[in-house]
Amino acid sequence: MPALLLLLLLSLSMGGELVPCSSAGEGQFAFQGFAAANLTLDGLAAVMPNGLLALTNFTLQTKGHAFNPTPLRFLDVNGATNSTAVARSFSTSFVFAIVSNYDGLSDQGLAFVVAPTTNFSTAIAGQYLGLLDATNGAASDHILAVELDTIMNPEFRDINSNHVGINVNSLISRKAKPAGYYGDDGATFRDLMLNSREPMQVWVDYDGQARQLNVTLAPAHEPKPRYPLLSEAIDLSSVLTETMYVGFSSSSGVVSTHHYVLGWSFSLDGPAPPLDFSKLPALPRVGSKHRSMVLALVLPLATVLIIAAVLAAASFFVWRRRRFAEVREDWEDEFGPHRFAYKDLFRATDGFKNGNLLGAGGFGKVYKGVLPGSNLEIAVKRVSHDSRQGIREFIAEVVTIGRLRHRNLAQLQGYCRRNGELLLVYDYMENGSLDKYLYNNNGPTLDWPQRYWIIKGVASSLLYLHEDWEQVVIHRDIKASNVLLDKQMNGRLGDFGLARLYDHGTDAQTTHVVGTMGYLAPELVRTGKATPSTDVFAFGVFLLEVVCGRRPIESGQHNNRVVLVDWVLEHHRNGSIIDTVDPRLMGKFNTDEVTLVLKLGLLCTHPSPNVRPPVQKVMQYLDGVQLVPDLPSTYMSYSMLVLMENEGFDSYIMSCPPPGMTICSVSDVSSATVLLDGR
Template sequence: MPNGLLALTNFTSQEKGHAFHPAPLRFLNTTASSTAVARSFSASFVFAIVSVVDGLSDQGLAFVVAPTSDLSSANGGQYLGLLNANGTASGHILAVEITIRNPELSDINSNHVGINVNSLISQQAKPAGYYADDDDMAFRDLMLNSRRPMQVWVDYDGEGRRLNVTLAPVQAPKPKYPLLSEAIDLSTIMADTMYAGFSSSSGMVSTHHYVLGWSFSFDGPAPPLDFSKLPSLPHVGPKPRSKILYITLPLAIMLLIAAVLAVTFIVWRRRHRFAEVREDWEEDFGPHRFAYKDLFHATDGFKNRNVLGVGGFGKVYNGVLPVSNLEIAVKRVSHDSRQGIRKFIAEVVSIGRLRHRNLTQLLGYCWRNGELLLVYDYMANGSLDKYLHNKNGPALCWPQRYLIVKGIASSLLYLHEDWEQVVIHRDIKASNVLLDREMNGRLGDFGLARLYDHGTNAQTTHVVGTMGYLAPELMRTGKATPSADVFAFGVFLLEVVCGRRPIGSDEHNNPMVLVD
């Protein structure tokens, strides 16, 4: 930024950012016996986490030593822009994370510091704070998202093979006792040359991650930072009122009244145009709620030229959010049952927390006039259906088909077994498999999905889905189970392999069922 402040992420949600020293550093020394030994090093930096919501932040940042400064293929969100969706790396990654709690990564709480090696599951982690340099060595808590700068020291002793991490308020002297101390031989982790810097990501809560200054040194302590030269953080919240307001207020009252009368009717019409249904219980769902006005402008008023496709539940529109410039797909779903809307939205929000590389990310929803708007990540190559059944369209080679099928199988395993609840999709078919820019298959459209806890039995419900994909037992039991999804996946697999629809006709125009 102009004042020298390093902004890793801004107030855009679902973003990642990186900043590395431009030149690689040599982290290994070669001994007389030709053995590579990691050098001692020390890093010191001042950071601040600033959220638009006081006391609430999302994701975090990390000091990183990596073999490359190009982490463009890494995932954002809980992966901190550092690793991919598997949560692991092939090697040579050291990170000190300063982050919130992510249950799937075994984090201890929502305010902690951890040491990570080739993984986002910390080898050691502790709540944020420091040990006071007094007689009782009392532990003093620190809130990472307090909007106040804090200082971190990362020190590695090459001889003792020990990594220490120390945290303290800004301008406070370095505590004698580190917050984290881990016995680790970095000789087996470091490459000969590595890049040092920072990685960060934001989630659904708009959060800014800043680095105010940093220093680094080999074979000795990092140079101390001159706090008088560190940039100041930008102001968050309303600006102080100017005294001019009070001086000119009497003169402005008449003009203000005239202006209010002139625009009242226009404002009323505009609000009525974008009016939404909002209930008290929706406050629990927080940032998953999109404003209808934003979705209206993103899709140019839901113009037909922006229609991506039409299904049994409504149309899907392409759009670009006005502030973040994020390209999205908006699905309009009719849902007139006020009694069932609360449960439906609760499930939509739960599904929005799913994170898998082969799932279309559900970003949130909007509810207005008996209509639900579901907001998804935009998939550049559309649905798999048009590649399988459009004779004039592009054809898929066998490696592409295999990659798509394998990806959808991986997403089903995640939904049925690996997530915190069992998710039954109930409508697996080619038209619900979307392709991103790299032609990876992503399972989408969770409008019929049902969730229940592991170890419990599925409840009887209405039989829904698409003819040709329905498992035979559904007609008898009415229970949506993982087995019903797997049956539909089997039909989908046949469809991908042979290019025929589940229900169609043969060359003599006789009805044909693909499973038969």
């Protein structure tokens, strides 16, 4: 007993109070200074004579770690397997200080770490904080860290150079906020500079039952704020292993900086023991004489560096201006809100990297991007254009179409012109285009309720375009590949590159023939006049396409072309129309709904435009308000109509591109049309 009492008195006299964790089951300790602490240290980490834990010193590009040597049991197994074990609640509190020789300037920060090992020999110093290597972590690392970061590293998407972040298996924070703390009202926010040389206290609390991680920051000697700085809903059961080590990690870079920990407490299944500030070691003073000597050495070098930096900045400015140069003309001022800066689109798509490529074809390429600032996900289509012909009229229509607003339309946000190309910006659709679900036998398929929902959505958007908007909008390229699916699998009609507009009550003007082979109405080829009825024809083909899971034109057994409309019409006449349903539905569909859609598809593709129903009628049929009428006996097959044409339609069909490819025109096409082929 006297020996134990002597040991305790010796510990107190050296400035440290220790409540040890004698086993992983207890999981509680407190260090009021570290003079008598048993820690696992490596790298630059060392305990100073007064009990101060220094994680780094003035050595450049090196790391330091300090861990409690006893692993703690973080998962409550209770007979369960590790995969079903639940993470226990825990709480920790520590006082730290970041001390540099230069006001407001320091090196990398430090992090509180929960890890399955104390061996970080493969980790990198500098911006990696001695935690991870250049791969920036993986799920198998099982690392939880709360970083106190004083350098902004764009590669890790840091929000600024003075922030607190919650990190899981990565140095890219799940959540981060500028360093500071909230007042008792929860609204007043007070900034803190992490590298102010002043001690600060951090609390990290995890509620295993609520699965909530809170991080709180405050100046030393002040009570714990009522509201945490960071609060993240996270289940650590899959992040942590059964036993883990707790400690600190830091690293040095090129600015002489000390990272200190003055005191630390930890507890499993309860609040961490409070720290007694009267027993914490004092921070060393930063001498003004030493700073003056350093500045005397640094200032001449800094002058040379500043001159070099100014020259480099000027060169960079000229290079950057050329790199992001755009084509702008006076008439585009009226379209300002719809004009995107090329540099924003360049950054959003990571420089149009192949890793962001969504699709490519004769129309150009489409890239996924995230707009800086708003974090809005977009799709950017790059196509060529001739700025000398028709571009003003085309941009005017693009901007007009950008005003369309409907839940089943893929929103066209705007455009940008640069050199010889046009960039069109659309909303990004998470699930891509409908055709990949219809024709990819190795990929996912859609059940009948999903298909019927998509059909009704596209019909609703077409009703908006034809009748409900302030002008009549003719889409001219309705097909499965131009129907995009959002996160909830709602069908959205997109790609308005071929669309044309005119006022209600007026007739559509004759234009060049554009569209996709297999969806073109017969009269469109003869007259070149796109109308709501030609859109209805394409929509009818689309209906058959969705139900049958077949393309509008396919190669038959003897390499002859099979037209989907004729194939369904033949089955309808033979009383076997149900046999045309996509076999991947495996008979799991509503027979009445399928029959309705197939008959409606045939009615919409009637050779005579006067027989085709307007979209308002189509919606009534789909909603069950009216029954689809029987097909008239005069219904002539698509192929027969082609054979009877006397105006070159048959030769046109023979010379058309492969099925599914968008064409621009039977004859020469103006550049305004060539600007954006469909897909």
